[in-house]
Amino acid sequence: MLDAAPETDIQREARRAMEICNACRYCESYCPVFPAMFARRDFPAPDLAHLANLCHNCKGCWHACQYAPPHEFGLNLPATLAKVRTQSYADYAFPKAAGRLFQHNGLFVSMAIAVSLAAVLIASMLLIDSDTMTETHRGEGAFYAVIPHNTMVWLGGISFGWAIIAMIAGVSGYWRATAGGRPGWAAVRAAIADAATTRHLGSRGGGCNDLDAGFSHARRHAHLATMWGFLLCFAATCLGTVLDYALGWQAPYSWYSAPVVTGTIGGVALMGGTAGLFAIKLRTDPEPEARELWGMDTGLLALLFFTAATGLALLFWRHTSAMAWLLAVHLGFVLALFVTLPYGKMVHGLYRMAALIRFHAEQDR
Amino acid sequence: MTELDPCDLLVVGGGNAALCAAISAAERGLKVTICEAAPIGFRGGNSRHVRNFRAAHDAPTEVLTDSYPTDEYFDDLMRVTAGKTNERLARIAIAESAHIERWMRERSVRFQPALGGTLSLGRTNPFFLGGGKALLNALYRRAEQFGVKVHYDTEVTGLVIEDGAFIAAHLNHRGFAARIRARGLAAAAGGFQANLDWLEEAWGPAARNFTVRGTRYAQGTLLRSLLDHGVERVAEADQCHAIALDARAPKFDAGIVSRVDSVPFSVMVNTRAERFYDEGEDFWPKRYAIWGRLIAKQPGQIAYSIIDNKALKLFMPSLFQPEQADTIEALAGKLGLEPSALSKTIANYNTACTGGEFDTTVHDGCRTKGLAPEKSNWARPIDQPPFYAWPMVPGITFTYMGVAVDENARVQMADGRPAANIWAAGEIMAGNVLGQGYLAGIGITIGSVFGRRAGEAAARTLQN
Numbered sequence: 001m002l003d004a005a006p007e008t009d010i011q012r013e014a015r016r017a018m019e020i021c022n023a024c025r026y027c028e029s030y031c032p033v034f035p036a037m038f039a040r041r042d043f044p045a046p047d048l049a050h051l052a053n054l055c056h057n058c059k060g061c062w063h064a065c066q067y068a069p070p071h072e073f074g075l076n077l078p079a080t081l082a083k084v085r086t087q088s089y090a091d092y093a094f095p096k097a098a099g100r101l102f103q104h105n106g107l108f109v110s111m112a113i114a115v116s117l118a119a120v121l122i123a124s125m126l127l128i129d130s131d132t133m134t135e136t137h138r139g140e141g142a143f144y145a146v147i148p149h150n151t152m153v154w155l156g157g158i159s160f161g162w163a164i165i166a167m168i169a170g171v172s173g174y175w176r177a178t179a180g181g182r183p184g185w186a187a188v189r190a191a192i193a194d195a196a197t198t199r200h201l202g203s204r205g206g207g208c209n210d211l212d213a214g215f216s217h218a219r220r221h222a223h224l225a226t227m228w229g230f231l232l233c234f235a236a237t238c239l240g241t242v243l244d245y246a247l248g249w250q251a252p253y254s255w256y257s258a259p260v261v262t263g264t265i266g267g268v269a270l271m272g273g274t275a276g277l278f279a280i281k282l283r284t285d286p287e288p289e290a291r292e293l294w295g296m297d298t299g300l301l302a303l304l305f306f307t308a309a310t311g312l313a314l315l316f317w318r319h320t321s322a323m324a325w326l327l328a329v330h331l332g333f334v335l336a337l338f339v340t341l342p343y344g345k346m347v348h349g350l351y352r353m354a355a356l357i358r359f360h361a362e363q364d365r
Numbered sequence: 366m367t368e369l370d371p372c373d374l375l376v377v378g379g380g381n382a383a384l385c386a387a388i389s390a391a392e393r394g395l396k397v398t399i400c401e402a403a404p405i406g407f408r409g410g411n412s413r414h415v416r417n418f419r420a421a422h423d424a425p426t427e428v429l430t431d432s433y434p435t436d437e438y439f440d441d442l443m444r445v446t447a448g449k450t451n452e453r454l455a456r457i458a459i460a461e462s463a464h465i466e467r468w469m470r471e472r473s474v475r476f477q478p479a480l481g482g483t484l485s486l487g488r489t490n491p492f493f494l495g496g497g498k499a500l501l502n503a504l505y506r507r508a509e510q511f512g513v514k515v516h517y518d519t520e521v522t523g524l525v526i527e528d529g530a531f532i533a534a535h536l537n538h539r540g541f542a543a544r545i546r547a548r549g550l551a552a553a554a555g556g557f558q559a560n561l562d563w564l565e566e567a568w569g570p571a572a573r574n575f576t577v578r579g580t581r582y583a584q585g586t587l588l589r590s591l592l593d594h595g596v597e598r599v600a601e602a603d604q605c606h607a608i609a610l611d612a613r614a615p616k617f618d619a620g621i622v623s624r625v626d627s628v629p630f631s632v633m634v635n636t637r638a639e640r641f642y643d644e645g646e647d648f649w650p651k652r653y654a655i656w657g658r659l660i661a662k663q664p665g666q667i668a669y670s671i672i673d674n675k676a677l678k679l680f681m682p683s684l685f686q687p688e689q690a691d692t693i694e695a696l697a698g699k700l701g702l703e704p705s706a707l708s709k710t711i712a713n714y715n716t717a718c719t720g721g722e723f724d725t726t727v728h729d730g731c732r733t734k735g736l737a738p739e740k741s742n743w744a745r746p747i748d749q750p751p752f753y754a755w756p757m758v759p760g761i762t763f764t765y766m767g768v769a770v771d772e773n774a775r776v777q778m779a780d781g782r783p784a785a786n787i788w789a790a791g792e793i794m795a796g797n798v799l800g801q802g803y804l805a806g807i808g809i810t811i812g813s814v815f816g817r818r819a820g821e822a823a824a825r826t827l828q829n
Binding site: 019020022023024025026027028029030041060061063064065066067069070071072206213214215 | 404406407413414416473475477478492494495496497498499502503506615618620621622624678681682683684
């Protein structure tokens with residue numbers, strides 16, 4: 001599909017970069033991008049997308065590059081691959097228009113959706129029964145006194161269901177265009193192991209160039225906290241669902257219940273991780289960064305941070321009269337996160353998994 | 366005129382040798398200042414472009430396979446230099462090469478794991494992770510942590526030396542005349558390979574057609590100043606490391622990517638479409654460094670490496686795309702060669718190929734019979750279109766003529782006395798070990814060993 005189209009400016013720059021790197025090879029031990037690149041001599045668009053999604057943006061190659069500016073070749077591999085990568089999210093997004101919207105306005109769009117959803121929830125509660133917004137609700141089912149159980153299930157179910165469908169459609173389109181075929185189990189296992197430990201953010205244990213030419217593990221640790229924090233929060237939601245439907249216990253749950261403990265740990269990790277990633281983004285050397293992607297990168301960080309923060313706030317003040325407001329705001333962020341999931345930075349997880357599976361499949365060959 | 370803050374040791378140059386000297390001296394408590402001619406973006410001289418160094422070792426390590434005994438290393442050096450080496454200094458460099466990796470690791474330099482490697486140097490040469498610029502980044506950070514002051518864009522234009530003792534240096538400091546006083550001088554400013562006028566003195570007008578593979582800041586200003594002040598000279602002016610590289614590469618600083626590895630699988634012709642040397646004499650890494658000189662002796666200092674389609678994937682891809690045509694005559698037209706002459710050369714070569722089992726991993730004995738010169742390995746008829754050609758020119762890496770030093774890297778005066786407070790390391794003194802020829806990676810070995818020795822000796826001398 002893509003190879004038939006004429007080369008875009010970004011693709012041309014990426015191909016030029018590959019041709020320089022492929023004749024140099026000094027960076028071969030930094031990450032999988034290089035062995036995958038060296039196995040090729042031509043770089044059509046789908047292969048560029050694959051290599052770009054293998055890149056974990058550690059910036060080791062930038063600081064080591066003898067062809068980076070002021071050299072006349074002006075090579076900037078991390079920024080170039082970041083642009084190709086983001087373009088691939090937009091190219092395979094379902095539907096496409098939504099992907100393009102997020103490509104450049106991610107932060108604004110995410111926040112706008114979250115705030116409007118919260119506002120709609122608050123407004124409907126006020127219209128239906130303004131007393132619920134000032135009363136204190138306690139005991140089993142307290143949340144559902146504010147927003148009916150069914151409404152919450154439908155809102156969450158539809159937005160999350162949509163997210164899953166759109167993401168599967170996106171990543172399958174990407175997989176078909178860049179690789180196709182059924183990957184072997186060994187490749188999938190190896191890719192999962194890479195992702196679970198974010199191994200390639202560690203650059204062989206020596207760390208990445210998070211801020212400058214010095215090596216650090218800060219970004220890797222912040223990313224691990226974000227990823228596992230998110231997964232714990234998700235697990236907490238699943239546990240709540242099980243308790244509700246299988247055992248008939250309705251939220252809110254006690255401090256020491258499984259969903260609350262899991263969610264609290266996850267929420268704290270998620271806040272710490274996203275705050276850390278944001279701090280690194282603010283302080284890092286801007287040259288190897290693609291600044292036009294700032295919105296998309298920070299959009300997801302902001303959504304995750306506020307989802308966790310409003311969730312924890314709801315937990316702390318659920319027995320006060322602020323609960324209804326906090327619930328509405330928290331749900332606004334959760335729903336915004338779900339709705340934007342297939343179009344924002346979150347898809348990098350899926351595309352990277354696909355790229356890692358393909359990388360391991362090629363290595364095994 | 367600006368007077369920069371005086372220091373104990375002035376290090377002139379900003380590459381690996383300069384940093385090894387500066388760090389060694391600063392770690393021992395000296396106040397060290399570096400004057401680097403390049404701006405920060407081009408700092409580090411040819412070390413920007415290096416990838417590895419040659420290290421002796423007795424057993425496999427994390428980054429090296431097998432063993433490389435010092436005797437074998439020394440024999441290799443004697444062979445490539447045809448004995449033109451200062452044996453005492455060579456043995457020091459080789460013995461201490463075994464300790465460079467640890468010294469660098471302790472200063473946060475990172476290495477690649479032993480890979481087998483694209484250049485089959487996995488046994489003899491540890492590779493820097495990311496190459497020379499990553500090496501420099503780590504060493505500059507270390508130097509700055511130990512209080513070394515670095516002046517970029519600051520070239521030494523002249524020296525004040527009285528009776529073999531260094532007193533001060535005149536500078537072009539970011540475009541302004543300046544001066545700096547120091548109690549000692551470590552000269553590590555590279556060779557004079559980027560100074561085409563000087564190269565022309567040694568090579569004649571042919572030098573104008575040389576491409577300079579590395580830094581454009583290696584002007585040899587410091588070397589000339591030292592020689593003018595009566596320092597003893599080593600090695601001949603025309604001795605250098607030079608390879609054949611793509612004629613379309615930039616004039617300066619193209620580094621490794623301008624390399625073309627097609628030669629052993631090709632026929633090399635000059636502008637008269639005549640062959641001039643055995644392309645298949647040995648494996649490419651072992652012959653890589655002779656082709657610069659070979660092409661320098663051809664008319665116009667240019668030659669063409671010609672292959673057919675079946676050879677295209679036998680070597681690493683080149684940065685610049687080869688010229689391509691479906692007939693030898695059309696290819697000649699694109700290269701500006703006489704079509705009938707090239708077609709005759711290729712036809713003669715094709716007829717002379719004796720066949721045999723083609724194998725790139727051994728000296729396969731696929732040779733020609735009846736040509737002058739013969740091609741002794743990997744000779745297969747060039748008969749499968751499309752045909753490809755790379756124009757190639759001499760690319761100079763660094764010059765060997767330099768200053769004589771003793772085992773502590775102390776500069777020797779022409780009258781036989783040692784200089785009181787002048788040391789030298791790196792390309793500017795590599796000619797002590799390399800009278801001619803080259804051994805892959807020995808440049809950084811010499812720079813590291815004598816850089817450290819210079820810094821240590823300066824600390825001993827200046828602290829007394």
